[in-house]
Amino acid sequence: MQFQKSSLQSEELISLYKNLLWPRLIEEKMLVLLRQGRISKWFSGIGQEAISVGATMALQQDEWIMPLHRNLGVFTSRNMPLHKLFKQWQGAQDGYSKGRERSFHFGSKEHRICGMISHLGPQLAVSDGVALACKLKQEKKVSLAFTGDGGTSEGDFHEALNVAAVWDLPVIFIIENNGYGLSTPTSEQYRCAQLADRAKGYGMDSVVIDGNNILTVYDTVKGVRDYCIREQKPYLIECTTFRMRGHEEASGTKYVPKELFEQWQEKDPIKNYEVWLLNEGVLTDQDVLATREEMKTAIEEALQIGFNSRPTMVSANDELRDVHAPTVINNQRPALNAQRSTSSRELRMIDAIKEGLYQCMQQHSNLVLMGQDIAEYGGAFKITEGFVEEFGKARVRNTPLCESAIVGAALGLSLEDFKSVVEMQFADFVSVGFNQIVNNLAKVHYRWGQNADVVIRMPTGGGVGAGPFHSQSNEAWFVHTPGLKVVYPSNPFDAKGLLIAAINDPNPVMYFEHKALYRSVNGQVPEEYYEVEIGKARVVQTGNDISIITYGAGVHWAEEYATEHTDVSIDILDLRTLLPLDYEAIEASVKRTGKVLLLHEDTLIGGISGDIAAWIAEHCFQYLDAPVMRCASLDTPVPFNTELEKTFLAKARLDETMLRLLAY
Structure with a gap:
């Protein structure tokens, strides 16, 4: 392995070394904890640290990175406190995701790290959006997204590269090609000579580099970053590397030939860089020993804090509250109605x-x-x-x-x-x-x-x-x-x-x-700029014989029916919002009539009326004078022929359903 320090000073070389060694020592400790049963699952990046660390160190701190499972070096190089990372990995409530996510499935806006999802490919498109934002703000920044060799087979990979190329976005895409997608070797994943060749199809430049050489990764990403900002174009980097552990620890490595481990052990990114630094006189044996001991001590100290989390306090209200970001009510945008407006x-x-x-x-x-x-x-x-x-x-x-x-x-x-x-x-x-x-x-x-x-x-x-x-x-x-x-x-x-x-x-x-x-x-x-509150239904008309609860085109079908059947006092509720539902308005309509017809254009099975009917039966049973009935479209695809479509639509069964309900 050849190292070229270029214009890097000793302090920079040592900084890269420490950032490279730090995640390796953390991982070695995590594997011990895993065997002790103190953590439940681990995705190891041992052998691949140079890619995560080199790429992260080459970016500015305020540039977004979209990492994956084996990119611990991204998190540590962004100086995320280790004790809080330990809490995250345990599923502790005072970790980064309040105990709601596993290992590396979390993000932090403060550290400009976007949390991954298990489907892998979607991360790439998110980096397009970040780069577009930087472009619109005319900021000299890039975004960077990781994928594995297996992830390049997903449609999201191709879509993201195409959008980045068409829109001239400053995105760096990094492929960590470690030879396996879980257990499937690259020989069964693609036929191109190099994955980097795929960039040509999108009019994008690319390069293949040694992903185990920290200086090569750092220098390449730094240069590519300058290119992306200067040219306002994306770039694809394929990093060849090897995963020395299983996809995750439980899956093992029996499917990997033994000789591959022997070959790649000789290419270990930390051992080789450390030897080079010693030979160059940048480090001494005492420096290496002191650095390792200092880091091991720091890991133990962080563990003491990390394992000292308070017991999980379960609150259903807190869980429900955090599903949505809080909506700020702006009193300068009062709800209007057409009658009050002077400019309707x-x-x-x-x-x-x-x-x-x-x-x-x-x-x-x-x-x-x-x-x-x-x-x-x-x-x-x-x-x-x-x-x-x-x-x-x-x-x-x-x-x-x-x-x-x-x-x-x-x-x-x-x-x-x-x-x-x-x-x-x-x-x-x-x-x-x-x-x-x-x-x-x-x-x-x-x-x-x-x-x-x-x-x-x-x-x-x-x-x-x-x-x-x-x-x-x-x-x-x-x-x-x-x-x-x-x-x-x-x-x-x-x-x-x-x-x-x-x-x-x-x-x-x-x-x-x-x-x-x-x-x-x-x-x-109204001509004014106004809001209709999300989550609030609209009472179209009140009645006392029967309630029609509906939305969309169903509202007009219900109004048309009411116009044609003036002998029936019909209460019509337009839901307007389907999530969240206005249960208060639904209950009020049920109380007014005691008979409820749920009308929607969607097919019957799996339509939202089934859930509303169940809620009414559970919460409003005492007000009902008849079973809740549903009127929906046929459980078929929507036909093209207009006569067939008329029969398909719920409107065709509205009169019949109303008569059955009124008969109770």
Whole structure:
């Protein structure tokens, strides 16, 4: 192993040595603790420390890093207190994630480290968003994301590299190629000669380096950082290395040929660098001995503090509270209603959404819109038409067809205090970004206190003859996911106010907008910039015979039915928000009538009405005069033929269901 110190002074060489040795000694202690049963699980990076340490030391302290399981050197090189890391690894409540996350699945905004999720690939897109934020702020910074050789097979890897290249983002992508994805060798993972070759397909430069040489890693990343900032382009670095332990300790290493361990033992990053420093006269044997003893003492001291955590105090209220970032109530944005406004005028629902989005772009200079064809073309439904001329392409961004990467980039923007609105061209297409939403956006605040200031606009629903891939009602997919908020307006007034509230909310919000209502529903909408409170239902009309609890297009079906059946006193409740639900309003409606019909356009099985019905049975049984009934669409995909679609939709069974319920 050849070391080139370049222009580094002895103090810098020694600093690199100490930062390299520190995680190795910590890991050796962790393996002892694991055998003693004092910790439960460990992902070892022994043999790979030079990559984590060299890369981290080459960056500025305020530049974000997206590490993975075996990057202890990132955390230690950012000077995170060891005693608190010990608490984290034990699952102690006074660790970094309050006992809610394991080993390295946590982040810290203070240290500019983004917590990973087990799916690995999504981290790469988050780094795109951070780099975009730095670019928009005209800051001379990069972001850096790690992946393993196995992770390069995931779609997220390719999406993230493509977005970074297309948008000219200063991102450094590092592949730690240790030869195995758990037990699967690289010979069974890819056919290209080097993983770095994949960069060429994205118009990106790359390099393959010895990942066990700390000076090579440090010098390369430092040079690449300068390149990314100067050229405003991404770069891919493949670091060849080897994992000397199992994927995690329980999995062992029986699948690895013995001779590989012998070969790579000779390439140990710490032993070789230490020998070189001794030969160069930078260190003496006494220095090495003293450094190791000092570190071992520090580890024992940190352990004493780390194992002295208070017993876990379980509070369901605290757990529920931390699912969402707190929403600041701004008294300068009072809730309005169309009757009180002095400047209301009639708008179509699509125009109300456009106005709300436009006013938010004016209010928030840090708001970025992202989506397919939303710039010059104005989006599939023309909601953002004219925005690019007003706000520029930096803030109104056409995206490649890669929903997962764009949602991940939205989270990255949030790390740097930007807001973003992502437009799904159709709600159906969200499935290819599902993992980023339900596992990354939704859980990030609960896991390590980071908010995800992201709104995802979801043109949804049937009734327009668009078939099974452009007409789904998939809101129930997200209602099941703690950490998200789900809103679904039925009229122009609510559409504008809820969109503004969603953008002002620091939490991820799924904003559903029914395509069939865009141009078919008009209503009074104030010119003012106003919010409709998320989590509050709207009483459309009161009645005492029967309650219809619904949302979206179902509100209009219910109103139409009530108009045609004036002999029945119908109470109509528009939920407006599906997560969180307004249980107080639901209970009040049940009390008014004693008979409840739950109406939604989604298919019956797994739709949100099932949960509402269960809640009513559990909490309002004493007020019921009949069983709670559901009216929903058929349990089939949405058909293309309009006659078939009419039969599919819940509206086709509304009259029949009402008659059955009234008969009780």
